[in-house]
Amino acid sequence: MYRYDDFDHRFIDERVAQYRDQVRRRLAGQLSEDEFRPLRLMNGLYLQLHAYMLRIAIPYGTLDSTKLRKLAHITRKYDRGYGHFTTRQNLQLHWIKLEDTPDILAELASVEMHAIQTSGNSFRNTTTDPLAGVAADEIEDPRPYAEIIRQWATLHPEFSFLPRKFKIAVSASKEDRAAVKMHDLGLYLHKNEQGEVGFEVLAGGGLGRTPLLAQTIRKFIPRRDLLSYIEACLRVYNQYGRRDNLYKSRIKILVQSLGAKKYAEEVEAEWLASDRDAAALPETYVAEMQSAFTLPDYDKRPVDEAALQKAIAGNPAFARWVKHNVHAHKVPGHAVVTISLKEVGKTGGDCSAEQMDLVADLADELSFGEVRVAYEQNLVLPHVRRDALFELWQRLDAAGLGSSNINQITDIICCPGMDYCSLATARSIPVAQRIAEHMAAKEDLIGAFNIKISGCINACGHHHLGHIGILGVDKNGEEVYQITLGGDAGNDAAIGTIAGPSVKSDEVPAAIDRLVDAYLKLRQEGERFPETYRRVGQAPFKEALYAPR
Amino acid sequence: MLLAEDGTLGVDDWHHLADEEPIPASGAITVSFARWQTDEAILHARADKLGLRLPNTIAPQEIAGDVSRFALIVLNFPKFTDGRAYSQARLLRTRFAYKGELRAAGEVLRDQLLFMRRCGFNSFVVGERAIKENWAKAFSEFDVFYQQPTDGQGPWVMRQRLSPRNP
Amino acid sequence: MQIVTGNRLRDGVVIYFAGAGDWTPSIDKALVAEDDHANALLAEAQVGLPPLPAVGPVLIEVTREGDHLRPVSLRERIRASGPTTGPMAGHTALDANPAASGVDDYSI
Numbered sequence: 001m002y003r004y005d006d007f008d009h010r011f012i013d014e015r016v017a018q019y020r021d022q023v024r025r026r027l028a029g030q031l032s033e034d035e036f037r038p039l040r041l042m043n044g045l046y047l048q049l050h051a052y053m054l055r056i057a058i059p060y061g062t063l064d065s066t067k068l069r070k071l072a073h074i075t076r077k078y079d080r081g082y083g084h085f086t087t088r089q090n091l092q093l094h095w096i097k098l099e100d101t102p103d104i105l106a107e108l109a110s111v112e113m114h115a116i117q118t119s120g121n122s123f124r125n126t127t128t129d130p131l132a133g134v135a136a137d138e139i140e141d142p143r144p145y146a147e148i149i150r151q152w153a154t155l156h157p158e159f160s161f162l163p164r165k166f167k168i169a170v171s172a173s174k175e176d177r178a179a180v181k182m183h184d185l186g187l188y189l190h191k192n193e194q195g196e197v198g199f200e201v202l203a204g205g206g207l208g209r210t211p212l213l214a215q216t217i218r219k220f221i222p223r224r225d226l227l228s229y230i231e232a233c234l235r236v237y238n239q240y241g242r243r244d245n246l247y248k249s250r251i252k253i254l255v256q257s258l259g260a261k262k263y264a265e266e267v268e269a270e271w272l273a274s275d276r277d278a279a280a281l282p283e284t285y286v287a288e289m290q291s292a293f294t295l296p297d298y299d300k301r302p303v304d305e306a307a308l309q310k311a312i313a314g315n316p317a318f319a320r321w322v323k324h325n326v327h328a329h330k331v332p333g334h335a336v337v338t339i340s341l342k343e344v345g346k347t348g349g350d351c352s353a354e355q356m357d358l359v360a361d362l363a364d365e366l367s368f369g370e371v372r373v374a375y376e377q378n379l380v381l382p383h384v385r386r387d388a389l390f391e392l393w394q395r396l397d398a399a400g401l402g403s404s405n406i407n408q409i410t411d412i413i414c415c416p417g418m419d420y421c422s423l424a425t426a427r428s429i430p431v432a433q434r435i436a437e438h439m440a441a442k443e444d445l446i447g448a449f450n451i452k453i454s455g456c457i458n459a460c461g462h463h464h465l466g467h468i469g470i471l472g473v474d475k476n477g478e479e480v481y482q483i484t485l486g487g488d489a490g491n492d493a494a495i496g497t498i499a500g501p502s503v504k505s506d507e508v509p510a511a512i513d514r515l516v517d518a519y520l521k522l523r524q525e526g527e528r529f530p531e532t533y534r535r536v537g538q539a540p541f542k543e544a545l546y547a548p549r
Numbered sequence: 550m551l552l553a554e555d556g557t558l559g560v561d562d563w564h565h566l567a568d569e570e571p572i573p574a575s576g577a578i579t580v581s582f583a584r585w586q587t588d589e590a591i592l593h594a595r596a597d598k599l600g601l602r603l604p605n606t607i608a609p610q611e612i613a614g615d616v617s618r619f620a621l622i623v624l625n626f627p628k629f630t631d632g633r634a635y636s637q638a639r640l641l642r643t644r645f646a647y648k649g650e651l652r653a654a655g656e657v658l659r660d661q662l663l664f665m666r667r668c669g670f671n672s673f674v675v676g677e678r679a680i681k682e683n684w685a686k687a688f689s690e691f692d693v694f695y696q697q698p699t700d701g702q703g704p705w706v707m708r709q710r711l712s713p714r715n716p
Numbered sequence: 717m718q719i720v721t722g723n724r725l726r727d728g729v730v731i732y733f734a735g736a737g738d739w740t741p742s743i744d745k746a747l748v749a750e751d752d753h754a755n756a757l758l759a760e761a762q763v764g765l766p767p768l769p770a771v772g773p774v775l776i777e778v779t780r781e782g783d784h785l786r787p788v789s790l791r792e793r794i795r796a797s798g799p800t801t802g803p804m805a806g807h808t809a810l811d812a813n814p815a816a817s818g819v820d821d822y823s824i
Contacts, residue, residue, distance in 0.1 A: 011693045018690045022660065027726060029766030030682055038630060039660055047771060049795050051728035051809040082803050095809055097727035121630065151695045157664035158639050161632025238636045239608065273644060347802040418791055419799035427790075429801050477789060 001062050001370065002147050002292045004112045012109045015116060015155075019043050020102035027099065042122065042160070044090075044115030045101055048422050052096040055118040056108065060128040060146040060170075061089030061373040061380075065360035068371055070111045072356035078104050082352045085341060087413060087462055088167070089127050089373040090118055094420050122160045123153035126168040129177040130338075130374040133293060134382045136330040139189055140197065142172035144289035145226065148281065152227050159234050163241035164249040166234070167206075170199075179375060181205050181213045181493040182465060184251045185233060190220060198222045203233060203263060204255025207459035211495045212252045217264035223286065225271075228279035232271035236263070295331070296368035296383055303333030304387040311390040320444075321393050321404035335386050337367075339379040339396060340403035340411065344436045347429050348414045349377030358399050366392055376413055378406065409449040409516070410436040413462055417455025417472060418479075426472025426479040428455035431508055438509035439516065446516060448528055452487070465489040467529035468515060469496045470508065479505045485515070485541055486533035494530060497538060499545050511545055518544035551652075552673040554666050556685030561674070563600055563621060579623055582607055585615075593618065602654075605633040609640040616647040624670070626655035635668045642669035662687040667694065717778050718754040719746035719785065720761040721795070722770030729809045730795045731770055733761040739769050741810050743785050743796050748778070 004012070019039075026036045044055040056071065063071075071091055075083050078100045079093040086092055096104070108114055117123055126146045133141040149168060153159070159166075171178040172189035180186035186202035198220045205214030221229045237251045255263045312319045327336040339359060342348045351359075363371045363381055366388045372380035384392060396402045405411045412435065415421065417428030432453050439446070452466030456473075463469035469484035480502040487496030503511050518541055523532045533541065551559045566578045572591055579600030580592060592599055600621030601612065616622075622641060624634040634653065641647040653665050654674040659682060662673060666688060675684060720733035724741075731739040732746035740746065749757035754775050761773045777788040787793050794800060798807040 007693055011691070011695070014691045014693065021690075025682070027767060032766065033771055035629075035658060035660075047723055047728055049791070050730060050798065050804075051723070080804055095804070099726045121632075154695050155664075155691075156696055157667040158635045159632070160664055161630055161635065161661075235636050235640075239633055243631055243633075275643065350802065352803070418794060419801055424791075427794075427800065429799075433801065479790065 001064060001143075002059075002289075008112070009109075011154075012112070012114055015043075015114065016102065016105045016109050019105060023098060023102050038120060038161075040098075040101075041119040042117055043101070043105065044118035045096070045098070046119060046422075048094065048420055049418075050420065051094065052098050052101070053420070054093045054096045054101065054104065054115055055086070056091045056093070056113060056115050057118050057125055058090050058113075058373050059150050060126060060132070060143050061130055061375070062132075062143065063371045063373065065363045065369045065371070067111050067113055068356050068360040068363070070107065070113065072353040072360070074104055074107060075356075076353045081354075082350050083356070084347070084416060085349045085351060085373050085377050085379070087375050087377060087415070087460055088125050089130075089375055090125055091373075092416070094416070116154060119165075120160075121162045121164050122166065123149075123156065124165055124167045126150055126153070126170065127178055127183075127375060128170045129173060130372040130380045131177060131327065131336055131382065132172070132372075133295065134329050134331070134334075134336055135173050135175075135177075136328055137174040138330070139172050139191060141290070141293050142170040142178075142187075142189055143293050144286065145172075145187070145189070145199075146170050147292070148227070148286070148289055149230070152230075159238060162234070162238055163243045164246075164251075166237075166251070168230075176490045176493075179462070179465065179489040179493070182207055182462070182489065183214055185230065186214045187226075192220055192222075196222060199226060201229065201233070203267075204252040204260065206250050206252040207462060207464045208250070209247050209457050210250075210252065210256075211459070211464040212256060213493050213495065214252075215255065215260035217255075217260055217267060224280045224283075225276060227281055228274055228276045229267070229271055231279065232267045232274060235270055236266045240266075296370075298331055298334065298383070299385065303385055305333070308386050308389060315390075317397075317402075317404070318390060318393050321397075321402060322389060324404050324406045324408060326389060329383075333386055335384050335389060337381045337384050337389070337392065338374065338406045339381065339401050340405055341378050341401070342405055342411045342436070343400050343403045344405075344410050344440050345433055346400070348412055348432055351379070355399055355401055358395070359401070362392060362395060376407075376411065378411070405443065407448045407450070408443050409439045409446050409451060410443055411450075412436060413450070413452040413466070415454050415456075415461035417453075417461075421455060421460075423458055424455035424472070425457070425474045426455050426481070426505075428453045428461060428470075428472055431470065431472065431481065431505065434509045435512050438513060442516070446520065449516070450489075450529075451512070462489070463487075464495045465493065466496060467533075468512060473502060475502065481505065481508050483511065483515075483545060485538060486530055488530040492530070499538070499542055501546075503545075514544045514547060515541055550675055550677075550679065552662070552675045552679055552684060554671040554688065556688055558675075558680065558685075563598075565602065565623075577620070579621060582611075585612075600650075603637065605631065605637060609637050609645055613645050616641065616645050616649075619647075619649050621650045621652060622647065623652045623654050626653060626657060626661075629656040629658050629661055635664065638665070638668040638670055659684040659687050663690060667696075717780065718749050718751060718757065718775045719743070719778050720758055720770075720773050721746075721776055721792070722761075722773040725767055725769055725771050727809070728771075733757070733770070733773065735760070737764055741808070743778075743787070744783060746778075746785060748780075748785070 025031045046053040080095045084092045126149045128142045132143045166184045168185045169178045169180045169183040170187045171180045182205045188200040201218040202214035203217045242248045325338045367381040367383045412432045414432040418424035450467045452462045453470040454461035454463040465487040471482040482502045483499040484496030488494045564578045577598040598620040601619045602623045652672040653670045734740045735747040776792045778785045
């Protein structure tokens with residue numbers, strides 16, 4: 001992974017010193033809360049229901065064991081011994097004290113980590129495929145580009161006070177595992193007919209009050225022009241994005257109101273007027289960045305596939321885990337493993353300090369020290385020999401990390417909701433827990449199914465993109481839940497449609513059950529819920545959902 | 550009171566002409582963009598320094614051909630969270646090669662001063678707090694930047710990493 | 717009936733205005749105002765030299781149940797008692813060692 005050089009270390013140390021002074025000035029009364037709030041947000045610090053919340057950046061979801069152990073240490077020392085992996089590949093700690101944050105950032109800096117721009121009206125974490133570098137369907141590793149963008153976007157003086165937050169995602173494989181189309185700016189890496197690398201650029205995606213999918217504004221921008229083109233996109237947004245209404249200030253509103261074609265024309269005009277040569281990405285620079293992301297020196301001993309098959313045959317629980325949590329790797333004999341943080345009955349995406357330490361140890365022993373964070377709020381070990389899978393599973397299972405439910409109905413994406421978040425209008429975690437408990441017995445029968453739950457319209461739980469999406473709202477002081485149907489992330493991204501009137505909290509699990517039953521009755525061979533929904537329409541599901549009992 | 554990019558404090562000796570005021574025969578004055586559009590000929594005929602107050606809703610393109618007329622351009626931050634003037638500043642300095650004084654006015658606060666300077670501002674309208682809280686220190690909080698202008702006013706290039714991998 | 721709440725500046729702990737410049741993490745000790753005096757209470761809670769101890773002070777509605785004050789909204793009940801689920805269920809930021817509490821009842 002990318003390693004800091006002297007420049008990066010110096011920068012991050014200066015950032016910590018700057019922030020330490022900002023906190024000092026706040027606590028001394030020199031800065032008002034209105035003046036301080038954007039500054040602390042630019043270092044990922046929110047004020048939530050119970051305490052401050054720190055959102056630590058995990059650039060494009062890549063960690064190593066050293067960083068993960070430091071996160072475990074931080075949550076023990078400064079927090080309550082657990083962290084929450086987010087839908088943008090970051091980590092949140094929910095019990096933070098403002099006065100500790102300069103020291104926390106200094107500790108993070110010691111392992112090349114930070115919380116820069118994980119909030120605020122600037123560039124957020126540029127996210128990517130958790131299988132980056134090891135996926136068989138990849139054109140090339142997207143992470144060098146994510147790192148190039150990260151550096152360019154860090155404390156960018158022109159774009160630190162945008163109308164609103166700005167989220168970028170990069171994908172370089174046939175299958176979009178990064179939900180590119182829901183981002184403000186999306187990049188699909190392509191090769192043109194001459195074999196040159198470039199990007200399809202999409203703009204204007206976003207969830208929340210006005211969910212919209214990003215639209216292609218440029219079919220191909222050569223790699224050398226990537227940053228100058230992104231700069232043009234941002235400059236148009238910075239100048240023309242709405243600033244009069246908080247709920248209309250994302251770039252998706254600008255793209256929607258201008259139309260994608262007009263927005264593309266504005267960007268093109270701005271880009272052509274700029275000094276593209278001065279801003280071009282030198283090939284040497286790209287090559288250097290790519291050299292930071294090479295594959296490890298895999299062990300060339302033959303993989304004992306027979307031993308693995310014997311273990312599968314002899315252990316149904318292990319067999320199930322292999323079926324759902326283990327994915328193909330581009331190097332024969334190896335696998336990518338998803339560690340589920342979705343144990344039924346627990347808080348999805350949460351990971352205790354002890355579990356973090358265990359995953360760090362397992363990464364060191366079995367995955368060349370590397371760990372990834374998936375936006376579905378799970379962890380990934382990207383370099384596991386197939387004959388190590390059984391031992392890995394046993395050790396994970398002993399620590400509550402052995403759930404074999406990746407992409408299944410109990411692998412629910414869920415925001416922290418009103419148990420933690422000051423923006424929330426309803427609780428989300430208890431709903432996810434009860435649904436998982438209710439549906440667990442049918443999980444194998446159902447197959448792949450994505451339920452996504454948000455505790456407010458800001459949609460951090462991506463409910464718009466759930467096969468079944470659930471949005472918690474407040475109705476006269478009562479928590480009620482709106483159901484959406486037919487959403488999807490990935491290549492065939494779709495925004496779910498609202499099913500009808502909202503459902504009471506205690507009726508949600510049974511409602512989900514009826515919807516799933518309707519799907520099981522209607523589905524044809526190989527159809528996931530979105531395909532069935534598109535084929536048969538909303539009516540049968542609405543009927544099942546609201547059927548009198 | 551003005552803060553300069555080198556951290557020194559000084560007095561603003563420009564007269565900022567209100568739209569309803571008649572144009573004085575002499576003296577350094579700034580005018581609004583609207584005034585510039587209606588009275589350009591009169592203003593052009595004056596010998597003394599001229600400045601322009603450009604709202605953050607006007608694209609710098611609108612004054613592209615005129616920048617050399619101005620010794621001062623004042624850009625506005627109506628709220629410190631409104632970042633449009635950062636883009637205006639960068640465009641004026643780079644694309645339109647503006648060489649005069651570029652001043653930040655409006656809600657100019659200590660923690661945005663360094664961003665402003667790096668976008669090309671070289672003076673800042675500030676109040677008493679700038680003295681009491683020693684705002685000049687803000688300019689030296691960082692000496693490394695990921696986006697590096699070549700000579701302070703030229704085009705921007707990506708930082709070239711100086712590392713053993715790429716000497 | 718209303719009281720004023722905010723989060724303590726230095727550590728984010730949930731606090732309630734107790735009058736005369738004092739803030740307390742114990743909701744039962746909050747100073748109560750009848751609705752027509754609520755705005756005056758909020759104004760009083762914001763008097764003082766910066767930095768004020770509480771960030772984001774707001775009025776919230778409460779009812780009295782014996783010696784206790786109970787917020788009307790679920791959100792404020794959660795702020796007063798802690799998350800309803802997870803490792804910190806039923807615990808606020810002030811609790812010294814929630815892991816030792818043995819709480820595993822996830823209802824509010």
